[in-house]
Amino acid sequence: MKYKITELDKGVEQLSRDARELFYRFYSFEISTGSLKIPVEMENWVKKRFGSLERVENQQIVSIKNKFTGEHSLFNKLRSDRPIEAKSAIALEELEEKGKCLFCNPEKQTPADVFGRVKGEYCITGSNIAKYDSSHSLVIFNEHNPLEIKREWVEDYLRTGERWFEEVSKLEKKKLQKFFLWNCLWRSGASIIHGHIQLTASRMRYGKLEVLEKVAADYKREFNTDYIEDLYKVHEGLGLASENKGERILFYLTPIKEKEIFVISKARKSDEMADTIYKLLRSYLNMGVQSFNLAIFQLGDYHIARLVDRGSLEDRNSDIGAMELYAASVISSDPFKLAQVI
Ligand SMILES: [Zn+2]
Structure with missing residues (x-):
């Protein structure tokens, strides 16, 4: 199936009756046209910038909402072609400058947890100096440049994170919630260039x-089936899912921001997901993604990973505004296209 997000109606139409019902159980959507009139003085510029006047004068908007979670995305591809004036030049050589990098010398330049450090083969843990939760630490990679990744490194980072979580859990009576995150480079919220994953264990x-x-839980009660399994089925039916070593990859229909990918895993520990996560990151880098957020958490028997592109390091404007914070996410990437590339 080769649809575009603007042909979502056609994609849904070709589903079997059961699959279509399941789709509509999850989602409501609307495809509409936003119209405008280009003044003569702008015509040449618009043609050069967007390819044609028609494309701009009648723009297709796809609005889709997950009725259960409230996740809501507004797609308009044109937005990725609009001029962005707030650019600041960024030299990728900057990523190789290790000059005064504290994380290049973690044992002397970062705090340790009270129980010490967990050492991996390609990383070491440090305690976060300004914590956002009482148990909040870091897996600091041996490799400084966060865009340099290898499969065995990613596996080691996650395994080291899991070992840290076990150490923290030993000190606590109550069951802790594991949340691992990787903010890569500035657009993602990272303040330090040197590659690192953050770990929290929350009560x-x-x-x-x-x-x-x-x-x-509500879904289970109402429909007596599994929410995550059905979420997968809906994506699979539309050609928006793939598999890697038993892990299921969704090209998410209601992305929080560009190119969001949702991974469903039955792994008992996150390092078992390393191959899938590595491959997805590799695909991201091949597509030119420079800054991303990765989150890994548990949901019932699942490990879920969510990955999102945070845009070009050259852009000074944030990709997240009041729409994303308070209403719905504005998206220019197409999950159908993503499914073909990854
Ligand atoms: Zn460094």
Whole structure:
């Protein structure tokens, strides 16, 4: 199936009756046209910039919402072609400058956890100096440049994170919630260039994860099937899913931001997902992604990983505005296209 997000109606139409019903159980969507009139003085510029006047004068908007989670995305491909004036030049050589990098010397230049450090083959843990939760530490990669990745490194980072989580769990009576995240480069919120994954072990379930948990529990009660399995089925039916070593990859229909990928795993520990995560990151880098967020957490028996592109390091404007914070996400990438590339 080779649809575009603007042909979502056709994609849904060709589904079997059951699959279509399942789709509509999850999603409501609308394809509409936003119209405008280009003044003569702008015509040449618009043609050069966007290819044709028609494309701009009648723009297709796809609005799709997950009825259970409230995740809502507004797609308009034209937005990725619009001029961005706030560019600041960034030299990728900067990523190789190790000059005063504290993380290049973690044992002397980063704090340790009270129980010490967990050492991996390609990384070491450090305690976060300004914590956002009581157990909040880092896996600091041996490799400085965060865009240099290898499969066995990713596996080691995650395994080291898991070992840290075990250490922290030993000190706590209450069951802790594992949340690993990788903010890569500035656009993603990372303040330090040197590659690192952040680890938290929280007593309180994070609000957004609790909402998802509640959605899954309510879904089970109402339909007597599994929310995550059905979410996968809907994506698979539309050609928006693939598999890698038993892990299921969704090219998410309601991305939080560009090119969001949702991985469903039955792994008991996150390092078992390393091959899939490595391959996805490799695909991201091949597509030119420079800055991303990766989050890994548990949901019932699943490990879920979510990965999102945060845009070009050259752009000064943030990719997230009031729409994303308070309403719905504005997206220019097409999950159908993503499914073909990855
Ligand atoms: Zn460094």
